[in-house]
Amino acid sequence: MKLELRYWLTILRLRGVLFTFVAVPVVVFAIFLAMELPTTYRSSAQLLVENPQIPNDLAASTVRTDVGEQLQIIQQQLQTRQNLLDVADRLELFPAGTPPEQIVQDLRRRIDVRLTGGRGQATILSVSAEAQSGQAAAAIANDVVTQFMTAESFFRSNVAQETLDFFEAERTRLSADLDILSQRILDYQNKNSDALPDSLDYRLGRQSILQERLAGIQRDLQRLREQKRRLEALEARSDSSATDLPGIVQTPEQLELRELRAELDRKRAILSDLNPQVRLLVSRIEQLEKRIAEQASRRMDAPTTSGIPDEPVGILDVQMQDIEANIESSEARAAALEAEIGKLQASIERTPANAIALAALERDLANTRSQYERAVDRLSTAATGERIEVMSKGQRLVLIEQADIPTSPASPNRPLIVGAGVIVALIAGLASVVLAEMLRSNFRRSSEITKALGIRPLATLPYISTPGELMRRRGLRLFWLIVILVGVPVAVWVIDDRFGVIERMIEQVFDRLDL
Numbered sequence: 001m002k003l004e005l006r007y008w009l010t011i012l013r014l015r016g017v018l019f020t021f022v023a024v025p026v027v028v029f030a031i032f033l034a035m036e037l038p039t040t041y042r043s044s045a046q047l048l049v050e051n052p053q054i055p056n057d058l059a060a061s062t063v064r065t066d067v068g069e070q071l072q073i074i075q076q077q078l079q080t081r082q083n084l085l086d087v088a089d090r091l092e093l094f095p096a097g098t099p100p101e102q103i104v105q106d107l108r109r110r111i112d113v114r115l116t117g118g119r120g121q122a123t124i125l126s127v128s129a130e131a132q133s134g135q136a137a138a139a140i141a142n143d144v145v146t147q148f149m150t151a152e153s154f155f156r157s158n159v160a161q162e163t164l165d166f167f168e169a170e171r172t173r174l175s176a177d178l179d180i181l182s183q184r185i186l187d188y189q190n191k192n193s194d195a196l197p198d199s200l201d202y203r204l205g206r207q208s209i210l211q212e213r214l215a216g217i218q219r220d221l222q223r224l225r226e227q228k229r230r231l232e233a234l235e236a237r238s239d240s241s242a243t244d245l246p247g248i249v250q251t252p253e254q255l256e257l258r259e260l261r262a263e264l265d266r267k268r269a270i271l272s273d274l275n276p277q278v279r280l281l282v283s284r285i286e287q288l289e290k291r292i293a294e295q296a297s298r299r300m301d302a303p304t305t306s307g308i309p310d311e312p313v314g315i316l317d318v319q320m321q322d323i324e325a326n327i328e329s330s331e332a333r334a335a336a337l338e339a340e341i342g343k344l345q346a347s348i349e350r351t352p353a354n355a356i357a358l359a360a361l362e363r364d365l366a367n368t369r370s371q372y373e374r375a376v377d378r379l380s381t382a383a384t385g386e387r388i389e390v391m392s393k394g395q396r397l398v399l400i401e402q403a404d405i406p407t408s409p410a411s412p413n414r415p416l417i418v419g420a421g422v423i424v425a426l427i428a429g430l431a432s433v434v435l436a437e438m439l440r441s442n443f444r445r446s447s448e449i450t451k452a453l454g455i456r457p458l459a460t461l462p463y464i465s466t467p468g469e470l471m472r473r474r475g476l477r478l479f480w481l482i483v484i485l486v487g488v489p490v491a492v493w494v495i496d497d498r499f500g501v502i503e504r505m506i507e508q509v510f511d512r513l514d515l
Contacts, residue, residue, distance in 0.1 A: 015433045023429035030421015034414040040130050042410035043137035045145045045403035049123035052395050054388060063159045063389065067123055068115055074151045075113050078144065084108065091139050093131070111144060125397065134405040141403030152397045160386040167379040174372040181365045188358060194343075195350040197358065203351075207344045214337040221330045228323045253295070254318050257288040261325035269332050292318060 012019060049067050077083070081100070084107045088094055094103050110130040117123035127148065129140035189196060264281045271278050450456050 011437055012430075012433055015436060018436055019429040019433050022432040023425035026425035026428055027418075027421055030418055030424070033421070034412065034417040037412040037414075037417070038132055039409045040132065040411045041134040041137040041406045042128055042130050043134065043141045043403040043406050044126060044128040044401075045141050045399070046401040047125040047127070047145065047148065048398045048400045049117070049125065050396050050398045052388070063156045063385070063395070067395070070152070070155065071113075071115055071125060071148075074148060074155060077151060078147050079108060079111070083147075087140070087143055091136065091143060093136060093140070107140075111140065113144075127403070129403070130410065134407070138403045138405045145399060145403065149397050149399065156395070157386075157389050160382070160389040164379070164382040164386045167375055167382045171372065171375045171379050174368060174375050177368050178365070178372055181361065181368055185358070185361045185365060188354075188361060192350070192354045195347040195354050197351055197355040200348065200351050203344050203348055207341055207348070210337050210341050210344070214334060214341065217330050217334045217337065221327060221334065224323050224327045224330065228320065228327065231320050231323065253288055253292050254321070257285060257292060257318070258321050258325070260285050260288065261322070262328075265325060265329045265332060268329060269336070289322075 081104050084104050085100055088103045088107060093107075112126075112128045112130075114126045114128075115123065116126065125148070127141055127144050129137050129144065131137040131140060260281055264278065264285060267275070267278050267281060273279075
């Protein structure tokens with residue numbers, strides 16, 4: 001192991017120029033990179049997601065969006081192209097003429113938003129920003145924090161207001177529907193007032209009473225018709241037994257009685273028995289009937305030459321007329337009762353269909369009223385929630401640490417970059433020496449001769465250089481060292497200063513790495 005280490009140290013000494021040629025550019029590039037990288041300052045602010053100040057079981061907010069989802073929505077809104085351009089213009093972060101796409105990409109890379117916390121822990125929103133100056137970094141972070149708090153407050157207030165407006169519109173719509181349904185029910189009841197289910201019991205009772213009255217009238221009609229047939233038979237017998245008697249002439253009282261009865265029948269067809277006109281006719285008829293009865297009694301008592309009462313047939317006519325008048329009156333009343341019973345029967349038959357239609361309308365009205373009551377209750381809840389958000393008594397963002405101007409840069413770490421460059425340079429140089437040794441074709445050790453030719457040499461003699469060769473070799477090595485140590489940095493500086501190639505390469509690398 002010691003011999004191998006000594007061998008490789010010797011090889012490294014021999015290949016010093018190659019090692020230097022590979023390692024020095026890497027170190028120079030690392031130093032140049034550490035010097036050229038822009039200084040970046042980072043400023044951070046923290047916000048606390050504060051729980052509602054009023055217990056939810058007493059009065060709850062109508063904003064039920066998850067905190068993480070809500071903040072992500074706000075973050076996406078703040079990272080829109082137009083908003084980032086407004087931030088750049090407001091804070092004057094970029095020189096005039098900078099392409100908008102470059103501004104947007106640069107600000108999206110500089111701004112970092114993180115949400116931490118979980119179950120049983122406070123939810124913290126961290127907002128950090130990077131810039132080439134501490135003032136710019138603090139200004140960007142504070143501007144983003146202000147936008148976050150404004151957007152969060154507007155978001156919650158807007159959601160609460162939209163909820164309130166929705167339930168207000170719903171209440172108005174349902175109120176209008178209630179009015180329409182109530183009017184429809186009222187119109188239907190007015191249209192079918194004679195066949196509503198509420199009056200069915202009354203109409204059934206009325207129909208039963210009228211049927212009883214009709215039955216009584218029909219019995220009276222039957223009795224009157226029977227009396228009429230008897231009188232007609234009696235009149236026929238009287239006519240056959242007194243064919244030689246002169247013609248019968250009615251008295252004026254009988255004629256007046258007949259006219260009054262006919263007029264009474266007409267009045268009763270349109271007026272009640274309590275009407276003054278009807279009562280006056282009844283009184284006059286009774287007086288005439290008494291007078292006619294007295295006249296008939298006097299004629300029956302008066303003796304005649306033939307021994308037969310005077311004008312017996314006239315009394316039969318009076319009775320016949322009275323019966324016929326009663327029959328006509330009863331038939332008229334029976335017809336009126338039958339018409340009324342028919343109307344009642346038709347309305348009773350229409351009642352089930354009307355009850356079904358009316359029940360459907362009332363069911364719609366009850367459902368709409370239930371929806372209206374729920375909408376009113378929810379409107380009250382929405383108004384309370386909107387009031388909570390307006391007064392900032394619900395969940396909200398509270399600034400607990402403002403972004404301050406940093407005193408020291410956050411990046412780059414120049415010593416770390418140079419150290420990493422040195423390590424990479426050593427590894428690259430050693431790798432180039434090992435690769436060169438693996439690719440050579442001559443022998444350096446006796447073990448290589450034995451391995452290649454299969455023979456074991458008795459002795460080996462080292463190559464002995466002349467003083468001139470040593471001087472030339474040392475001069476060549478010194479020349480290459482000077483070229484590498486001086487020429488490479490100068491060439492890198494000249495190329496970057498003249499063409500800016502290295503700076504563009506650094507920017508491209510950072511863009512690809514999203515740094």
